Amino acid sequence: MLMSGRYNMMSGLYRYLFDEPCDDVSGIGLDRCYHINDRRIEKALIEARQSVADETVADAADYKASCSVPFVFSD
Numbered sequence: 001m002l003m004s005g006r007y008n009m010m011s012g013l014y015r016y017l018f019d020e021p022c023d024d025v026s027g028i029g030l031d032r033c034y035h036i037n038d039r040r041i042e043k044a045l046i047e048a049r050q051s052v053a054d055e056t057v058a059d060a061a062d063y064k065a066s067c068s069v070p071f072v073f074s075d
Contacts, residue, residue: 008070
């Protein structure tokens with residue numbers, strides 16, 4: 001879980017800080033054993049994104065509007 005989250009967070013850094021394309025962890029075929037069942041972290045991360053200073057990320061409005069999180073959840 002930690003490594004899949006780290007992969008996706010680094011992908012986000014490349015997109016928003018360096019303005020480079022990079023697939024999310026959900027787009028690389030992550031094995032189901034790494035999918036998360038508990039979605040409580042999802043809401044907390046989306047809420048925390050709103051406090052980011054606009055000048056610290058590329059396309060701040062898009063970043064704050066994004067509902068993506070650095071995990072793949074089970075269906």
